[in-house]
Amino acid sequence: MIPAGSMLQRVLRNFGVVIRGRALAGLFSVAATGLMANALPAAEFGLIVLVHTYVMVIRGALNFRTFEAVVRFGIPLNESGDRDRFRSLLRSTLLVDYSAGIFATLVAIAAAPLASSLLHWSPETVYWAMGYSLVILATANGTPNGILRVYDRFDAIGVQYAVAPALRFLSIGIAWWLEAPMEVFMVAWGSAFALGHAYMSVRGFIELRRHIKTRLWLGFSRTDLTRRESEFWKFVRVVYWQTNIDLLPKHVSVLLAGAMLGPAAAGLFRLAREVSTILAQPALVLREVLFPDLTRSVHMDDGNIHSVPIKTAVVAGVVGLLFVALAVVFGESLLGIVGDEYVAAAPLLSLLLLAASFDLASASLRAAAYAMGQAASILNIHVVGILTYIGAFFVLTPPLGLVGPGLAAVLASLLAMGLTARLISRLSAQPSA
Numbered sequence: 001m002i003p004a005g006s007m008l009q010r011v012l013r014n015f016g017v018v019i020r021g022r023a024l025a026g027l028f029s030v031a032a033t034g035l036m037a038n039a040l041p042a043a044e045f046g047l048i049v050l051v052h053t054y055v056m057v058i059r060g061a062l063n064f065r066t067f068e069a070v071v072r073f074g075i076p077l078n079e080s081g082d083r084d085r086f087r088s089l090l091r092s093t094l095l096v097d098y099s100a101g102i103f104a105t106l107v108a109i110a111a112a113p114l115a116s117s118l119l120h121w122s123p124e125t126v127y128w129a130m131g132y133s134l135v136i137l138a139t140a141n142g143t144p145n146g147i148l149r150v151y152d153r154f155d156a157i158g159v160q161y162a163v164a165p166a167l168r169f170l171s172i173g174i175a176w177w178l179e180a181p182m183e184v185f186m187v188a189w190g191s192a193f194a195l196g197h198a199y200m201s202v203r204g205f206i207e208l209r210r211h212i213k214t215r216l217w218l219g220f221s222r223t224d225l226t227r228r229e230s231e232f233w234k235f236v237r238v239v240y241w242q243t244n245i246d247l248l249p250k251h252v253s254v255l256l257a258g259a260m261l262g263p264a265a266a267g268l269f270r271l272a273r274e275v276s277t278i279l280a281q282p283a284l285v286l287r288e289v290l291f292p293d294l295t296r297s298v299h300m301d302d303g304n305i306h307s308v309p310i311k312t313a314v315v316a317g318v319v320g321l322l323f324v325a326l327a328v329v330f331g332e333s334l335l336g337i338v339g340d341e342y343v344a345a346a347p348l349l350s351l352l353l354l355a356a357s358f359d360l361a362s363a364s365l366r367a368a369a370y371a372m373g374q375a376a377s378i379l380n381i382h383v384v385g386i387l388t389y390i391g392a393f394f395v396l397t398p399p400l401g402l403v404g405p406g407l408a409a410v411l412a413s414l415l416a417m418g419l420t421a422r423l424i425s426r427l428s429a430q431p432s433a
Helices: 004-039 041-061 064-079 085-119 123-139 144-148 154-177 181-209 230-261 265-300 303-336 341-369 375-400 403-429
Strands: none
Touching: 004 181, 004 230, 041 085, 041 123, 041 265, 041 303, 041 375, 064 123, 064 144, 064 265, 085 123, 085 144, 085 230, 123 154, 123 181, 123 403, 144 154, 144 181, 144 403, 154 265, 181 230, 181 303, 181 375, 181 403, 230 265, 230 375, 230 403, 265 303, 303 403, 341 375, 375 403
8 A cells, every 4th residue: 555645756856857858948948939939020931830839620520549548558557567468568558659640641741731721821831731741750659658757767757848848949049030931930840749759759768668578569469459358449539539538729729719710819819828838838748647545556456547537626726726716817918028019919818728727737637547547427527618618719719819718718627626526525535446
């Protein structure tokens, strides 16, 4: 049995390690975004944002987040010493990674001409989008990501989070200094993104080699995928749809803002969302750091699964609201540093931070639900949340402009948090089997 205090200490340690990397990444990312926004007209800046977001939407739509499955099923196999089945699991998730990555790249290239009419792209921009789609190939790294989590190497994950933003800041800074044209900024942005993901792949396989000397593909059979347990495939399917739901507020909303309000508004939306990651990133980190330890807790039946998530949620929510208060007071000044034309996004920034506060509070609850085998219930909750978001987005954006998407995000996040808290409360009240 792992005492609750020990588990919290390990979670806080891992969270601290990863959040330092995320915080550094956030600073680099905001700085790079600000430099690019300062160097380019709002329309050109928005165009790069739309091209990158288009590619991320395709990638996200075909992203199976296999690291979740590696954690969920790999931790019990690794801790029981069943290395043959653990390697078989990794081979299965790698095949999913590579197949999805290649297919997503082909889809992104083929769909670029179709997207041009919706996103107001010129023929030249279509060709740039098709070339930019190649960065998807570097993102097929879900399995190495999961390997690092199984072996509790959140220090390496923290470094990886900072690699791409640091490279992006460096390359964007050079382009800004040279007063380069828009195309150079686009290449710099995409190259840094791809290199950051390539680092994750290399680092994950190095870690695997430290623990398992047997070659990963030794003993590979075509039945590696087909013989996977039904529970594995059910989990993969649920996480896949959950990923697509998470994608809507993150990327699709930028595309919708661009389609409804124009490229300049898409740029403003992206800038506000970039700043709001000061809370969105900790929410993601908290969920991913808690998930491995809560999975261990469920298998050991040590009781931490009931107490730790609730305590963490309360603290996280209070911290988030403090940042909202700061944004209300200093939001306009912060955006004014980038340029006067971006100050208009200040109300949107405050609303996105409020929505992110609710997401931060519910992060630990969602991790607990996953560890308790309730991934399907979380999916249903977020389906309700995203339908609320989409409906509110289309209703509120035409009359309110950029404030509309912000209010839609707040409503959806608040609803999802409330329903998730209700689920965890109900599960905690049930007697242990």
